Amino acid sequence: MTDTGRDEPSRAERSLAERSPAERSLAEPVEAGSLRQAQGAPAVEITGVDKVFDTRSGDVQALEAIDLTIAAGEFVSLIGPSGCGKSTLMRLVADLDEPSTGTVTVFGKTAKQARLDQDYGIAFQQAGLLPWRTVADNVALPLEVHGVASATRRDRVAHLLDMVGLTEFADRYPDQLSGGMQQRVAIARALAEQPRLLLMDEPFGALDEMTREKMQADLVRIAGETGAAVVFVTHSIPEAVFLSDRVVVMSPRPGRIREIVTMELGPDASSGTRAGRTEGLREERAFFDMVTAVREALHGAPVAGARGVETR
Numbered sequence: 001m002t003d004t005g006r007d008e009p010s011r012a013e014r015s016l017a018e019r020s021p022a023e024r025s026l027a028e029p030v031e032a033g034s035l036r037q038a039q040g041a042p043a044v045e046i047t048g049v050d051k052v053f054d055t056r057s058g059d060v061q062a063l064e065a066i067d068l069t070i071a072a073g074e075f076v077s078l079i080g081p082s083g084c085g086k087s088t089l090m091r092l093v094a095d096l097d098e099p100s101t102g103t104v105t106v107f108g109k110t111a112k113q114a115r116l117d118q119d120y121g122i123a124f125q126q127a128g129l130l131p132w133r134t135v136a137d138n139v140a141l142p143l144e145v146h147g148v149a150s151a152t153r154r155d156r157v158a159h160l161l162d163m164v165g166l167t168e169f170a171d172r173y174p175d176q177l178s179g180g181m182q183q184r185v186a187i188a189r190a191l192a193e194q195p196r197l198l199l200m201d202e203p204f205g206a207l208d209e210m211t212r213e214k215m216q217a218d219l220v221r222i223a224g225e226t227g228a229a230v231v232f233v234t235h236s237i238p239e240a241v242f243l244s245d246r247v248v249v250m251s252p253r254p255g256r257i258r259e260i261v262t263m264e265l266g267p268d269a270s271s272g273t274r275a276g277r278t279e280g281l282r283e284e285r286a287f288f289d290m291v292t293a294v295r296e297a298l299h300g301a302p303v304a305g306a307r308g309v310e311t312r
């Protein structure tokens with residue numbers, strides 16, 4: 001079953017996706033203490049977070065009592081019905097909004113400081129590429145904005161395009177690419193500044209199923225290669241299982257964490273490189289077992305059919 005209630009990204013999300021963290025941070029002064037090292041700090045630490053939106057028709061409690069710690073290098077997916085607060089939680093981590101109560105830290109810093117330090121890259125459902133720039137120039141943009149020397153920039157862009165399999169398309173323009181290719185450009189751009197954290201809100205939501213599975217395999221490999229932690233929002237249970245070390249299952253509004261399911265997919269799939277996350281994994285018993293575990297966490301066991309999430 002396919003969820004038809006998938007949200008379009010908000011204007012804020014789109015404009016954020018269009019501007020790299022580098023561009024956004026240029027507009028703001030770097031605070032003292034930004035070079036403070038936070039070795040060993042988790043990638044994300046969310047403690048006692050509530051989010052209430054004050055709307056004309058009254059208060060909307062979007063998130064309630066959220067506690068979540070994501071380790072450096074860990075891949076965590078957020079899954080739950082539409083409107084349960086997944087994007088809101090992501091926006092708090094990205095410092096696009098503030099919690100009503102509680103705290104969010106990123107590598108031991110405030111979310112704002114992490115944004116200023118470009119500790120994370122972001123990719124949302126819309127690729128948000130600049131249509132008048134080539135693929136290579138889109139990927140290079142954050143580096144250009146930061147005054148990275150052109151030779152270094154060329155090398156870095158070549159490496160990133162190789163990583164996402166787009167070397168041959170470096171000189172094309174976004175409208176000459178498929179949706180999947182555009183998303184790969186957006187992922188390369190998000191990785192340009194070698195962030196230790198990637199925030200991805202339904203980045204594959206608009207892609208066909210085959211492209212989507214290919215992108216999932218690519219993302220797993222890239223996350224393993226770069227060692228970046230990833231926070232990944234999805235409606236798809238198999239997608240969450242294939243990608244994640246842990247799947248955070250959220251309840252309908254007010255969004256709470258219902259359960260955190262640790263993926264047990266065999267030693268190769270769980271090691272640092274996630275080398276066992278190959279296409280074959282999707283056929284394995286352990287994979288089906290984990291899909292079932294996440295479905296049951298979402299709906300209560302046993303379930304005849306899922307509501308509000310994809311089960312394909």
Ligand SMILES: Nc1ncnc2c1ncn2[C@@H]1O[C@H](COP(=O)(O)OP(=O)(O)O)[C@@H](O)[C@H]1O
Binds near residue numbers: 054055083084087253
């Ligand atoms: N800026 C806002 N103002 C008022 N309500 C909002 C705002 N952003 C989100 N919400 C509400 O908060 C809830 C969670 O939204 P969201 O985080 O987008 O959910 P999800 O991404 O899980 O679909 C929804 O009820 C939504 O209508």
Ligand SMILES: [Mg+2]
Binds near residue numbers: 007086087088
């Ligand atoms: Mg959303």
